[in-house]
Amino acid sequence: MGDPHEIDQPGVPRVHGLHLMAQLLWWSFVLRMPMMMMIRRPMKICFWGAILLLASAGCSHLPVGMISPERVEVEAGPDSVAEAATFDAALHASSPFKGSLREVSRALRAGEEPSQVHWVSLLDGGEDALLARLHLIQAAQRTIDFQTFIWANDESSRLLADALAAAARRGVRVRILVDYVGIAKNTEVVARLAKASPNLKVRVYRPTARRLEGGYLSTLWYALTNFKGANQRMHNKVFVADDAVAITGGRNVENSYFDHSLTMNFKDRDALVVGPVATEMRQSFDGFWDYRHTVPAEALRDVAQFDSQKPVKAPATPVWRRL
Numbered sequence: 001m002g003d004p005h006e007i008d009q010p011g012v013p014r015v016h017g018l019h020l021m022a023q024l025l026w027w028s029f030v031l032r033m034p035m036m037m038m039i040r041r042p043m044k045i046c047f048w049g050a051i052l053l054l055a056s057a058g059c060s061h062l063p064v065g066m067i068s069p070e071r072v073e074v075e076a077g078p079d080s081v082a083e084a085a086t087f088d089a090a091l092h093a094s095s096p097f098k099g100s101l102r103e104v105s106r107a108l109r110a111g112e113e114p115s116q117v118h119w120v121s122l123l124d125g126g127e128d129a130l131l132a133r134l135h136l137i138q139a140a141q142r143t144i145d146f147q148t149f150i151w152a153n154d155e156s157s158r159l160l161a162d163a164l165a166a167a168a169r170r171g172v173r174v175r176i177l178v179d180y181v182g183i184a185k186n187t188e189v190v191a192r193l194a195k196a197s198p199n200l201k202v203r204v205y206r207p208t209a210r211r212l213e214g215g216y217l218s219t220l221w222y223a224l225t226n227f228k229g230a231n232q233r234m235h236n237k238v239f240v241a242d243d244a245v246a247i248t249g250g251r252n253v254e255n256s257y258f259d260h261s262l263t264m265n266f267k268d269r270d271a272l273v274v275g276p277v278a279t280e281m282r283q284s285f286d287g288f289w290d291y292r293h294t295v296p297a298e299a300l301r302d303v304a305q306f307d308s309q310k311p312v313k314a315p316a317t318p319v320w321r322r323l
Contacts, residue, residue, distance in 0.1 A: 083276055084108040090244035095139040097245055100274040104244075108276075118275030126259030129251055129270050130156060136241040137163040144174045145285045147238040150182035150252035153189050156260050157253045161193050168200035176200070177289055179234045180207040182252065187212050191306035194297040202297040203289060205234040212300045234288060238281050246278040247271070 087105040091097055100119045107117040123129040137144060137160070144167060151157055168174045176193070183190065183204060190212055194202040208222040208230055209215025223230040239247040249270030251257040259265045273281075288294060298304045 083114065083279075086242070086279075087244050089141060090242035091136070091141060092139040095135070097136075097139075097274060101244060104275050114276040118273060118277055120274075121272045123247070123249070123270040123272055126251075126257060126265065126268070129247075129249075129268075130159075130258040130260075132247065132270075132272055133160060133239060134163055136239070136245055136247070137167050140167055140172050140241040142172060142242050143240075143282075144172055144242075145177075145238070145240045145282055145289075146175070147177045147234075147236050147285050147288065148182070148253050149179045149233065149235045149237065150254055151176075151178045151184055152252075152254035153184035153186045154255045154260075156255045156258045157184070158189075160253060161189070165193065165196035165200060168197035172199060174200040175285075175289060176202045177205060177234075177285065177294065178202070179205045180209075181233055183212070185213050187302045187306050190297055190300075191303045192308050194303060195308040203294050204297055204300065205288060205291070206230075206232060206293045207295060207300065210300065211302045212297075213302055229293070236284070236288065238285050240278050240282045240285065243279050243282055244274065246273050246281045248273070248281060 084105040087101045087108070090101050103119070104117045108114065123132055144164065146164070164174050164176065174197075190202065193200070206229065209218035211218070219230075237248060237251060247270050250266075250268040251270055255261040256263075256265050257268055
């Protein structure tokens with residue numbers, strides 16, 4: 001996999017449909033008048049039908065989030081019945097997703113094409129999106145990979161952080177990848193999460209300073225001397241549990257993305273996918289995780305120096321009074 005950071009989202013097909021449609025509509029406008037003078041009405045219908053057909057073909061690689069919550073066809077990984085074992089072992093037996101996982105496993109063992117065995121559900125509400133993530137964290141048996149642009153320091157983010165730490169302590173391998181620009185500039189929060197368990201690793205994408213807090217001058221100098229690097233941020237939002245169930249969409253980790261903010265909430269959407277494409281999403285995550293400009297959180301000086309054994313500071317205002 002080459003350098004994955006010269007494009008917006010590695011491992012995900014570029015969407016050329018809108019660009020192609022714009023070109024087609026422009027040339028159709030330019031050519032329309034002379035052509036309409038030469039052809040009759042049936043020919044007009046064929047002409048515009050061809051335009052719509054080509055435009056729709058250009059949109060054939062729309063993201064998973066645009067499809068309906070039914071069994072759908074999605075580009076997936078290699079056709080291998082051995083993949084079925086991944087779905088047999090995924091998530092705790094009590095998870096409501098076990099039915100879909102069994103269906104995927106059964107189809108793969110029957111030799112069905114992996115691209116035909118995906119189940120997708122849209123997560124429109126913020127509360128559902130948060131609960132889905134919490135459930136998958138608690139039900140995961142082997143691995144959790146969590147990639148986001150923003151990780152705030154509020155109730156929702158702490159709730160997810162606590163659940164991820166608990167999963168790591170029971171033996172799940174947890175990897176969290178956050179952009180330096182979007183990560184909470186709170187050394188205590190990041191350090192405690194990064195040092196919660198040997199099974200939990202936190203990495204930071206393209207830091208612009210050697211510290212988490214107070215690196216404003218370093219960030220300014222970095223932007224002046226390497227604008228391309230400073231501007232190359234990671235906006236991917238990917239969550240994968242046990243290489244079998246994944247969530248992707250527009251939500252970052254912050255109250256306002258889960259309908260928990262008291263001032264403003266974003267109207268956003270996620271797609272929850274069960275099927276082999278979850279492995280493809282994890283491979284996209286790996287591309288960023290292994291990138292040369294992605295560093296462990298402990299590489300930031302203040303995070304490395306923080307004593308995670310210190311007592312936790314009580315919030316100035318009790319959480320229940322802020323909700």
